[in-house]
Each structure stands twice: as structure tokens, then as C-alpha cells.
Amino acid sequence: MIGALALRNVGPAEKLDVTFGSRINLLTGDNGLGKSFLLDVAWWALTRRWPHEVNGAIPAGFKALPRDPSKKATIGFSFDAATGKNSQQSQFDRESQSWKRQKGRPPKPGLIIYAQADGGFSAWDPARNYWGTDRPPAYVFSSTEVWVGLRDGEATLCEGLLRDWATWQRENGSTFELLKSVLRVMSADGESLSPGALTRIDLSATVYPTIRVGYGLEVPLVHASAGMRRVMALVYLLVWTWTEHRQASRLLGEEPAQSVTFLIDEVEAHLHPKWQRRVVPALAELVQQLNPDADVQLIIATHSPLVMASLETTFDPAFDRWLDLDLVAGKVVLTERDYVGLGNAERWLLSEAFDLAATGDPRIEARLAELDRDLAKPDFSQKAAKRWHLELRDLLGESHPFWSRWRTFVDLKGWRL
Secondary structure (H helix, E strand, O other), rough: EEEEEEOOOOOOOOOOEEEEOEEEEEEEEEOOOOHHHHHHHHHHHHOOOHHHHOOOOOOOOOOOOEEEOOOOHHHHHHHEEEOOOEEEEEEEEEEOEEEEOOOOOOOOOOEEEEEEEOOOOEEEEOOOOOOOOOOOOOOOOOOHHHHHHHOOEEEEEEEEEHHHHHHHHOOHHHHHHHHHHHHHHHOOOOOOOOOOOEOOOOOOOOOOOEEEOOOEEEEHHHHOOOHHHHHHHHHHHHHHHHOOOOOOOOHHHOOOEEEEEEEEEOOOOOHHHHHHHHHHHHHHHHHHOOEEEEEEEEEEOOEEEEEOOOOOOOOOOOEEEEEEEEEEEOEEEEEEEEEOOOOOOOHHHOOOOOOOOOOOHHHHHHHHHHHHHHOOOOOOOHHHHHHHHHHHHHHOOOOOHHHHHHHHHHEEEHHOO
């Protein structure tokens, strides 16, 4: 698992230092401030390769470049490996346009998994991707390849969700039992996920997995909602990565990895609020279930107040970190913030995680702010109040909390509107 990053003349800031917790790390901040970039750098630090470098079909995960090409650029990083703690610094070489790494046999940092925001997925397996072999440097899937399979020329690296799921279900062995167990863990409140029968959706011989849904039908996964497909892809790739790692370790006569680092970009992508409330605790529980002896580190970028709120009984500052990126005086600044329970999603929206002054329709907020300025004028009259009343009656819903305050004000004035 990764301990720290120290970036100089690379990324969103001239200088950026990040210290990660050993368990749950929450990355927050506005779009464009570097959350995905930090996940890419963390992946590279642990695996030695940029995602796009392994699979040019993905539209993200490109090699980091210096902010100012004329100046020295470095990436420092530390991580726990099987042989102990490891610290390195890599400098960008302008001649080769590459980041120079320490020579010699690199340490093994454990099993590394990266779920990208667009549905792509990457896995680095110390048993199958280790440096100095003719094996793939990593498994990097585009969002399409997650479903239909990953290939390297003529070689098939992974059959993909649709074929593997169907094969596991036909075999009805330990992998299918693991899949069903993982689905139960990932189920949202009041909605138990379970595989349905294999089915055909056209006149071809191809069979497709299905999922049982709350209204009683068994829906082919290719017809499921975007949120359901996101969850199914996470479930499948965790089962595939762990099962293949365990089998490869057995063939090599090695013990399975004792640490798992799971990077997740926009963990809430496509998910209904009830899923957003459940997804991070479920993933932490799930990875721990796959190998109860492993240390599990989650690094999660999120824009969801429900994700932040979902950890109020879980977050422990001894092991966990909240890392917040902000734009201050035109510069990107990373702050490690104290995580304090706020009780609900709306209060989290108004917190330092999202930097919102209000949570409603911006047009309504602007008009109410204008009304407050009018009310502060000493000559605010009944005529002005009536004009505002008519405008806001058309603009606001009857249950808007403004009305109770407004009625109290009008009654105290003794006005009839």
C-alpha cells in the first residue's frame, strides 16, 4: 500500500505533498484540481507503468508531464512492500521523455486495483505482472473490454464479464459461490442482488447472465441500468482479479498478497443515492472478505455528500484520511481535514468538502439574496413586499422553507398581501 507522494513541478501544483492513511482515504475537490491525477500517479508509483501506456485504447491514465519543461520535475513516493517500507524518487528525463525509476529488481507492493470513473478498470498482480518476465505489465481494461474481454494480439488475457460470468455459473463451483457472496455484500439497503438464470436475447447461440431485480424479473446484464452495470463490473472484476491471483500464486508456490490497494475514481458514478450510502463500506468489507489476512487500503475520489456521510460511524483518524483539494489565490492547495460527523448529506454539501454556499436552484438563491438586500433598506414598503410575494409565488414551491419566515415577517408588519 502507498504511504506518500511528493510532487515537484508536476501536476496541478508546483509542489504537492500527500500522506495517505493505511485504510480509507477520501479525495475531495472541484473538477480539474487533480483528484484523478493523484490516483494515476499512485497507480504508477506502485506498478511502474501509466495505465494508457499499457492500453492505448483507454482515454485516460496518460503519463504525467512537467508543468514547466525547462525545470527539474520529480515524483517522490513511498510504499509498503513484502520486503518492508520502500522510498524512491523519480526524475523526468527530457531526452527520453520518461520518468526514470530505480534500477534493479523492484519490490512487490501487493495487489493493486484501480477502478476508473468511465468504467475502465486496471489490475496489477504480483504473481502475474511482476517486472522482468514475459507476462503482461498489468491488466488495463477499457470500459468495453471489461464486458467483452481483454486481448494482447492473439492472446486472450481475460474473457470478460459476459463470458466469465456464464462459465462460472455453468460450472457452479467455488468461483460462482464467491460471486454470489460478493453480490450479497454489495447489495444496497432493501435490495438483495443475486444471479438469475442464463438467457438468450436473440436468435444466436450466445447466452447472457441475468440479475434478479426488485420487481421480480431476471434482467440480462446488458439491459441493466448504468448504475447496476457499474456495480456488476466492480463485482466481476474483484472476483476475477482475486481468483486469478490466488490461482497464479498457487502455481508459483507463493502465498497470496498480504496487502490490497484499491484506487476508485468517482465511486458514486451512476449510482442511486441508496447505493452511494452503501458502496464504500461494502467495498471495504468485500476486499477484506476476499482475503481476511490482507491489509486493505482504499483511496477514493468522490463528489458525493452521501459517500462522505456514509462513513460517519466508520472513519477513524488513526487509520483514515480526508484529503481536500482547493483553489486558493489561483493555486491548487491540498489540505488534510479533520473528519467530523455532520449528520446528513445537505450539511456535507455545505462543508469544506464541496464549498457550496447553498444547495438549491441558483436562480432562486439569487432572487432570495436580492430580496434580503431589499429588506435591509429602511424604505422597504408594503408595495415592494406585494411585488416580491407575487414573483416568489410563481418561483417557489409551496413547501419551500422560505414561506414560514416570510409569513412571520408580513404578520409582524400587519400587511395584507
